[in-house]
Amino acid sequence: MKQFVVYYRVSTRRQGDSGLGLDAQRRDIDLYLDTYAEVPFEVIGEFTDMKSGKDDDRPELWKAIDLAEKTGATLLVAKLDRLSRKVAFIANVMDRKRLDLKVSSMPHADKFQLHIYAALAEQEREFISLRTKQALAPLKGTGKLGGNRGNIDKANEAARTTADAHAAKVMDTIKPLRDAGRTLQQIANTLNRSGVTTARGGKWYPTTVKNVLARV
Structure with missing residues (x-):
């Protein structure tokens, strides 16, 4: 294997x-x-x-x-x-x-x-860093270097909420299997055979089962 x-x-x-x-x-x-x-x-x-x-x-x-x-x-x-x-x-x-x-x-x-x-x-990172420094140089001291941290935080929070909701939903299936002593691979196989998808619509693997257990 x-x-x-x-x-x-x-x-x-x-x-x-x-x-x-x-x-x-x-x-x-x-x-x-x-x-x-x-x-x-x-x-x-x-x-x-x-x-x-x-x-x-x-x-x-x-x-x-x-x-x-x-x-x-x-x-x-x-x-x-x-x-x-x-x-x-x-x-x-x-x-x-x-x-x-x-x-x-x-x-x-x-x-x-x-x-x-x-x-x-x-080499590309070095070039991008140089280009960014040159682009920002004229803005120093003008107060125009603010970012979009608020929007990023909102996106992060939305992603966490979606992942938490999906994890809570599939735990109804995962927890009984885990309590019965099933391995992460066996749980993943059961979810795949049952047509249950991950939060991203993909297949289950031991890692994704483990992630859900850790999240909940």
Whole structure:
């Protein structure tokens, strides 16, 4: 059976608490597993760091890598920048001979292609940063640098409300199965066979069942 170790990274505590950063990554992970993974498969571990992409101190990442190498599982991330925004850091991870790495958003890319993409993405970020600084320079001191934090907060709250409502609804099915000792995979299989979808209209996996249990 094909095994995966999933790694997530959110940049800030606010992103982690809101769930939006993680939700997007979980969506991409689920899409990869549903579309590209060999069947049957098993997710044997999930790890999450709350660190900036520029921070090399990633205790959960190294735990994920260690588990993947010990078991022969594939390390799966939603996007390459979840590993790091530094080319050197990414190269160091990909140089590990015993590590098999897959990126959901680039399902067919090999390590060489991922390395090239990381280098190009770093150049693009540097250019965008320079362009943004030049665009904002004339506005300094004019009082026109305000943001749309209010709208973002409202969107975050709406997303949380929707997710909470769906979780409460499916718990009527999940809780009895969990109380009966069913595994997360067995619960996911039951929900899929019953035609119950996730909050995003997708299929259930152990990770999505776990997320609902944690939310409720």
